[in-house]
Amino acid sequence: MITVLNVDGQELTPCVLDRAWREVNRSRAVWVDEQTIQLLYNPFLFRDYRKAALKRDRYTCLWCGRPGTTVDHIIPASHGGSDRPYNLLAACMECNTKRGSRPAFSYFREKVYSSPYRMKLCFRILKAHFHHKAR
Numbered sequence: 001m002i003t004v005l006n007v008d009g010q011e012l013t014p015c016v017l018d019r020a021w022r023e024v025n026r027s028r029a030v031w032v033d034e035q036t037i038q039l040l041y042n043p044f045l046f047r048d049y050r051k052a053a054l055k056r057d058r059y060t061c062l063w064c065g066r067p068g069t070t071v072d073h074i075i076p077a078s079h080g081g082s083d084r085p086y087n088l089l090a091a092c093m094e095c096n097t098k099r100g101s102r103p104a105f106s107y108f109r110e111k112v113y114s115s116p117y118r119m120k121l122c123f124r125i126l127k128a129h130f131h132h133k134a135r
């Protein structure tokens with residue numbers, strides 16, 4: 001089992017190695033040593049924010065229009081992006097994985113001709129960057 005630390009270093013429920021790697025690969029956690037990860041977000045708040053964002057976007061991936069069950073950080077958590085709903089988009093697993101932690105506009109350029117929500121996407125990305133700078 002892997003020890004999981006909160007943003008403020010508090011110990012949470014341990015998790016299995018697979019799960020730890022998943023968190024790290026999604027830029028949601030970093031390795032402290034080979035037995036410990038530290039989360040870069042608050043999992044309790046994030047659960048609510050995540051739900052709010054999915055509901056707002058009607059469980060539809062804004063990148064491609066297919067059903068979306070994951071949330072994508074517009075500004076990646078590893079770049080200091082917030083967990084608040086303004087920085088989250090509903091996304092399908094494929095888009096989330098394909099984009100990785102690339103800048104949102106880089107993936108947007110790839111999807112601009114195929115996304116049925118390009119105007120909405122563009123607006124959301126701009127809004128997230130605006131909030132991010134204003135913080």
Ligand SMILES: [Zn+2]
Nearest residue numbers: 061064092095
């Ligand atoms: Zn998608």
